[in-house]
Amino acid sequence: MTLLRDFIENNIVKEAVKEVVEKSIEPKAIPEPIKNTAKSVENVKKAINLNTRIVDFISSYTLETALRKLKKGDHIKVNRTVYSHHAIYIGDGKVIEYNDSVIKMSSLENFADGDYILKVNSKTKYSREQIVARAFSRLGEENYNVIWNNCENFAEWCRNGD
Helix, strand or coil, X not given: CHHHHHHHHHCCCHHHHHHHHHHCCCHHHCCHHHHHHHHHHHHHHHHCCHHHHHHHHHHCECHHHHHHHCCCXXXXXXXXXXXXXXXXXXXXXXXXXXXXXXXXXXXHHHHHCCCCEEEECCCCCCCHXXXXXXXXXXXXXXXXXXXXXXXXXXXXXXXXXX
């Protein structure tokens, strides 16, 4: 958390990010890198919030349950220690995720890595087929950035272009 706080306090986007996070201004009016930075800050805040973690645990799926309940195009996540990891479920026990700094296809089991799986109820403006096609369109991309272009940003882009 200290690294993230230092980044916000010392970076050129400091004021814009603070405004997004503290005042919850409309994200469409914010340039993409700043919007993604704010989302990354929120991701860490949620990941270290005990109440959020408890609610997530209660509503999460085991691997076996996820394999039965998830549908193509679902945005899913797993909670790690101080962050959450996101992907798009593409069916047949497979996901497309940003992992090891590259967008690749993985098994749901490898994605979960022993953690419980959550379905993210994010908005979408695309059909399930379009979401999966968008995810496939970025396979092999190596433009990972923990703040501006991470796994959550990728999953949200697949579902709604943001």
